[in-house]
Amino acid sequence: MHDGKKNVKPVVARIWRGRVAADRADEYADYLYEHGIRPLEEKALGVQLFREDREADSEFITISYWESIEAMSRFAGDDPTRIHHLPRDPEFLIELPKTVQILAITASSGRTGWG
Template identity: 70%
Template sequence: MEQPSQPTIARIWRGRVRRDRADEYEAYNYEVGIKPLIEKALGVQTFREDREEESEFMTISYWESVDAMARFTGADPTDIHHLDRDPEFLIELPKAVQVLRLLTAHGRGGFKE
């Protein structure tokens, strides 16, 4: 039986929206951005921090390799692929994503080492 792939790469995207549009963006981002990502990545986590004037969203997706990430993005995995309505919602369009090597995960429910 084939072992499931383990993540070795985390891709981190961040974006900020006005606080009064955060709920609307959260729903839109999930439907248009996160759902397709869930189908391709080994795992996806989404975060939201509400501040007085703005909300920051962060998406972390986990990949078996940089090549696997590149197959999803269709090019350089560090390139930003904005959703169609991102210019309407985001305070500024992010210029880059962060790509990190996953060294270890600890605790219950974490990835295997």
């Protein structure tokens, strides 16, 4: 979380999903963290990476938290739902996602730091 934004609460979440063949999941996890998550750590209020391993594939979900759509757009461009694929995504992903999901945060509690 940004030092200057510790007291800023997120109002929107940007959710990206992608699936990778099971035998490439560990390699993609490392790649995604270095090239996808680290840049978000610099710009977003917070970011989480989730992984579900299944028999044939693994699904990765990235959720980044933002103080406004405008702040998100400064990172993602004029259309914050537009995907910015990482250079090696076509090599790893079973299919390239076309959009991300943007949700308003209407309640938060627990140990997220925002409750």
